[in-house]
Amino acid sequence: MSGISGEQGLTPVELGAYLALIEVSSLVRHAVEQQLQEAGNLSYVQFQLLATLGDAPTGNRRMTELADGVVYSRSGLTYQVGLLERAGLVTRSPSEEDERGITVTVTEAGRRVLAAVFPGHIAIVRQLLFDALDQNDVDDLARVLAKARDHMRTIPPRSAKPRRGAGRRSE
Template sequence: MTDESASLDPVELGAYFALIEVSSLLRHAVELQLKEAGGLSYVQFQLLATLGDSPAGSKRMTDLADGVVYSRSGLTHQAGLLEAAGLVTRAPSVDDERSVTVTITEAGRAVLATVFPGHIAVLKKLFLAPLGREDVEELARSLSLVRDHMRSTPPRSAAPRRRGSGRRAGGTS
């Protein structure tokens, strides 16, 4: 590794720190709005919105975990909370009996309909307000390139599970 590859120039470092700060500030504001408007956590909103956006309103748990980049065990917990609230149902997958499919309910769609206006208002006020249309288009293009590059290596939640003695290396999932 050369010294050049081990460092970032000031513009690269500035872009990275700006992204981190913008992400933190936006997530904080969004989390407050979701909790106040619908009693949802950020992850629960992501799960409901992902299900609500899918043609059948359903996805396999593994696909959901990979899509929102969340651990399988964490997703199981969140899906359980959403199911207890009547916002989703879980059932064995018709395609693979080892998989579980999560489906958004009408109550889940109603919660999304309740939180979306405020969610959009937060995004417009905090994230989009200082940008012109061309800025938004360029940002979308740039972030899509980065996202696609990062998605070319699957997140840990998508990695095949190890088979063997039943014990996991390192003791964590």
């Protein structure tokens, strides 16, 4: 048998879990994207970037750390950060630790946008995902997803792989 189920593929339970994960992820992401656009004129990736920066103790991160954290290509990240910078939500500057690197910092305007979108964001996530679960389910979900994420993080994302071509500015 070929495909993703069968002798060398996934068991029926594994296939069901995988398909449910894809569907849940798609449903939550679609609703979240709509809410982010309406409340803050943000894309999903832009929100991830702002939230990551807003959560950082110093309000900044290097571009490579951002790309790895949101699992996004360097060129795509550069474009998205550029849009956020033009909107006044972040600034870019040379990294203090590495002259080839770029540091992105959330601005006060960026923090205000985060504050504006977070209540609706949390409400959507709660309504779509957590309202259907009891506390034991949430604990199990958190444990299982953390275990899967931690395993996946042992395999460097594409953005973390060495770049070809020396002398190019590392973002």
